[in-house]
Amino acid sequence: MPDQPGMHRKSRNFMAPRTREKSGKQPTINDVAALAGVSKKTVSRVINRSEFITDKTRQAVEQAIKMLGFVPNPQARALAFRRNFLIALLHDNPNAQTVLNFQQGVLDAIKDSDLALLVRPVDRGSDRLLDDVRTFLEKQRPIGALLLPPISENDELAALCEELGVRYVRVGSAPLDDVRHCVSSNDREVVAEAVGKLVELGHRRIGFVRGPVGFRSAAEREKGFHEALTTAGLALPDELFAPGNYRYTAGIDAGEALLSLAEPPTAIFCSNDEMAAGVMSVAHGKGIAVPTDLSIIGFDDSPTATHIWPALSTVRWPIREMGMRAARALVPDFLDINTRAADEESHVLPSTFVERQSVAAAKR
Amino acid sequence: MPDQPGMHRKSRNFMAPRTREKSGKQPTINDVAALAGVSKKTVSRVINRSEFITDKTRQAVEQAIKMLGFVPNPQARALAFRRNFLIALLHDNPNAQTVLNFQQGVLDAIKDSDLALLVRPVDRGSDRLLDDVRTFLEKQRPIGALLLPPISENDELAALCEELGVRYVRVGSAPLDDVRHCVSSNDREVVAEAVGKLVELGHRRIGFVRGPVGFRSAAEREKGFHEALTTAGLALPDELFAPGNYRYTAGIDAGEALLSLAEPPTAIFCSNDEMAAGVMSVAHGKGIAVPTDLSIIGFDDSPTATHIWPALSTVRWPIREMGMRAARALVPDFLDINTRAADEESHVLPSTFVERQSVAAAKR
DNA sequence: CCTGTAAGAGACACCGGTGTCAAAAGCAAG
DNA sequence: CTTGCTTTTGACACCGGTGTCTCTTACAGG
Structure with missing residues (x-):
């Protein structure tokens, strides 16, 4: 190997690039420094984009880094x-x-x-x-x-x-x-918008399947629901609210409850898609056609929303x-x-x- | 603060535990060593469960660790x-x-x-x-x-x-x-088992929705399918195989193709649940009752499997x-x-x- | 009581980077 | 060519742990 630039510093640890590569070890900042003919601190400055570096030095270091395939050790940096x-x-x-x-x-x-x-x-x-x-x-x-x-x-x-x-x-x-x-x-707003659509479509009895008690998301979605119905001047009878916990099984229970009412809702807003899927299977089981006899809206736009039939109208969360x-x-x-x-x-x-x-x- | 055990080593960095806590910094191995009155190497031995440690020393160190709430710095250890x-x-x-x-x-x-x-x-x-x-x-x-x-x-x-x-x-x-x-x-085996069940139930024309070309999982599942039908002495006509890519839309396409055949299958095995959901929606759209007129099996036991209606028979992967x-x-x-x-x-x-x-x- | 031996503990270098501060280099003005 | 200043670079300590090797210590045997 002919004379290389910069082996000006004696270092017990220094090994020629080729040897290093063979050894399977990562090159260190010392190797780069030796190859570039500068101190390790200067290499560190280049890595960290310090401004006090001449272009010439920077280029030399960058070349050495590239040549060795040097990658700074994150653990050492962290330390x-x-x-x-x-x-x-x-x-x-x-x-x-x-x-x-x-x-x-x-x-x-x-x-x-x-x-x-x-x-x-x-x-x-x-x-x-x-x-x-x-x-x-x-x-x-x-x-x-x-x-x-x-x-x-x-x-x-x-x-x-x-x-x-x-x-x-x-x-x-x-x-x-x-x-x-x-x-x-902005769950509240978008739920209000979605429920507003149901109202525009002529729905007057709209069921709501709640999210779990104590969840902010659940509360926000319910607020949006209230807001839309209140704006439309519609009542909010207790019987149209079913408890839920964001799980499919809760949707089943809610569907059973709401669709067995003497005067069942013509539309149901579910606080998430899984529960909407549950409500939908109950409807299928009872022979209630979706969306002809019952409109359903979910929330999340989860994969489930498009996998069920008919595909679920829902809210996409960015x-x-x-x-x-x-x-x-x-x-x-x-x-x-x-x-x-x-x-x-x-x-x-x-x-x-x-x-x-x-x-x-x-x-x- | 009365005389504590071990401040026997002078260390510029040493700070009393209380002060450390206040400063919001993690205690280091040096702090532990100082408090326990041993060298940092001994602390290191305790941390790493070295066997060359007397119980007495170990206990002293462990107590100091506990007292300070010491957690070894993973970056330093890594280094x-x-x-x-x-x-x-x-x-x-x-x-x-x-x-x-x-x-x-x-x-x-x-x-x-x-x-x-x-x-x-x-x-x-x-x-x-x-x-x-x-x-x-x-x-x-x-x-x-x-x-x-x-x-x-x-x-x-x-x-x-x-x-x-x-x-x-x-x-x-x-x-x-x-x-x-x-x-x-063991995809091959379990698919063979599942398809075997279909055969036992009297199905003779069974469709298969493939996974993406070049995927080992897809190949294995198809092998299992072949195996089951061959064992049962059934034919494997090309028309009953539909291409797929594990996506819902592929299931739609496959469903359209298979269910439009002059002599449609009475059961379809889909290489995953999403495609099974696609096939199922096509069936619903065509008024084909599942499972009465068409049996469907998927693979993965994804959430979708229980969210669609009727709930999908599938293969659970551990x-x-x-x-x-x-x-x-x-x-x-x-x-x-x-x-x-x-x-x-x-x-x-x-x-x-x-x-x-x-x-x-x-x-x- | 002294000695030999093995187990336990410590001193110090090192892992691979960065911070600090002083020295070197570059440059304009005298 | 100096001087004086600013910019760039390097030497060295340090981050918080572990490896190695040496020194102590404790204890059994003579």
């Missing part, structure tokens, strides 16, 4: 920076599609950054929830955490993040007071965009200037009503 | 150990539920270990797939990678892992030759167990003795046929 480059996604969502879409949005946002994503499902029901999360956060020390509903509604969790100095963004169905820590959709937005809001300083959230960027993303085949005009 | 404690889950699966269930299984397995899970969706279609994965693996340097189907079928990806010295386990629908790197189900098993096979040496996979543990996990309401006896 030296006294912070790591992880963000955590905490979720406890029964809807896998939602979680994965959100995750995808987050990854879109951090794609060109140094960040990596740690995904952590948690158990909402467990009484060790807070301890589990605390252990996780203390161990991994992510820069920030994204909280997906329903656990995003847990104030203790947010407090825990504060306490541990972990940034957080809560994702929800309506803006929180503390808008810096929240990215949300979950992937919300993931991207949430990540931007969480770690704007780690993203590049183009990806970064503008300060004035809205943290409320509109959901949209998607019309399919499960809705029709009320029979006269 | 010192020259390996990190991450495992990666690479997936490109349209079925979110599958991914999440698998992920849950992996987390079950690594729960009590030092390992963390990095989830990485990839784009099978992209021509940059290999580069993307290479960049990811070089940057994060996980100990190992779990490959979910369908990308687990990509041999180049496996070769890449070999090259980079990253362990890997491929998850699939049938054992690979290289059994050490594979955890699988995906969560497979996640657990795969993790055990990947990093047995990082799991404790109870969790660890026994060497002789089988890497083939049986799928089961789940009978619901979409299958009935053939009409005479």
Whole structure:
């Protein structure tokens, strides 16, 4: 091997690039420095885009980096920076599609950054929830955490993040007071819009299948429902409200209850798609034609919505965009200037009503 | 503060526990060492369960750890150990539920270990797939990678892992030759069993909706189908095979094709649930009663299977167990003795046929 | 009581980066 | 060609752990 540039520093550890490659080990910053003929600190400056570097030096270093295929060791950086480059996604969502879409949005946002994503499902029901999360956060020390509903509604969790100095963004169905820590959709408005459509189509008796008690999303959706009916001057008799928990079986129960009424509703709004699927199977079982005899609307636009027959009119939640937005809001300083959230960027993303085949005009 | 045990070593950095807590910083191994009156190396020995430690010393250290709430910094450990404690889950699966269930299984397995899970969706279609994965693996340097189907079928990806010295386990629908790197189900057998049931119920013309060309899972399922019909001495006319790609819309197309035949099948086996849902909606649209006039079987036991009406008979894939098993096979040496996979543990996990309401006896 | 031996604990270097600060280099003005 | 200033670079310590090797210590045997 003929004389190479820069072996000017003696280093016990230095090995020629070829040997390194063969050894299967990653080249380190020292190897780059040696090859480029500069100090490791200078290489570090190039990696971190320091401004105090001449173009000539920068180019030499960049070439060496390329030649060796050098990739900075994230663990070492994390240690030296006294912070790591992880963000955590905490979720406890029964809807896998939602979680994965959100995750995808987050990854879109951090794609060109140094960040990596740690995904952590948690158990909402467990009484060790807070301890589990605390252990996780203390161990991994992510820069920030994204909280997906329903656990995003847990104030203790947010407090825990504060306490541990972990940034957080809560994702929800309506803006929180503390808008810096929240990215949300506008469930109330869009439900009101969807239910308004039912009213326009002549429906006067409209059933409502609730979400689980205590869930903000459930409350928001119900508020939207109330709003639409009140605006239309319609009554809200108790018998048209069925309890639910976002599960298919709850939809079955709700369908049985509502469709057995002396005067059954001609349309039913369900707080999510799974329950709508449940209501729809009850209708099928009873020989009630959808949408001719019964219109049904769901919420989520989950895969189920298009897999059932007839295809379900529902509300599409911009979950992937919300993931991207949430990540931007969480770690704007780690993203590049183009990806970064503008300060004035809205943290409320509109959901949209998607019309399919499960809705029709009320029979006269 | 009265004289504490062990401030015997002078350390510029040492701060009293109380002060540390207030500062919001994590205590380090040095703090523990100082409090316990031992060297940091001894603390390290306790953390790593070295055997060369007296009970007395161990207890003192453990008490100090507890008192300070010390948690070892994973980045520092990773650096010192020259390996990190991450495992990666690479997936490109349209079925979110599958991914999440698998992920849950992996987390079950690594729960009590030092390992963390990095989830990485990839784009099978992209021509940059290999580069993307290479960049990811070089940057994060996980100990190992779990490959979910369908990308687990990509041999180049496996070769890449070999090259980079990253362990890997491929998850699939049938054992690979290289059994050490594979955890699988037994799709062929269970499909044969399910289709056998149809034959027993008197079905003679049974349609088959294929999975995407080139997918091992699709091939295995088709093999099982052939096997069952051949065993029963039935013919396999081409017209009863419809192409598919695991998507709902393909199920629609397949349903249209098969149910428009001069002599339509009395039962259809679909290579996954989504396509089965498509076939079922076509049947509904045509006024063909399921299961009275047409039996349908799917594969995956996805949420869709129970959300459609009538509920779909399908094949349940033990995906969560497979996640657990795969993790055990990947990093047995990082799991404790109870969790660890026994060497002789089988890497083939049986799928089961789940009978619901979409299958009935053939009409005479 | 002394010695030999093995187990336990400590000192120090090191993993691969970054922060700090001082030295070197570059450049304009005297 | 100096001087004085600013810009760029390097030496060295440090982040929080672990590996290696040496030194202590405890205890059994002579």
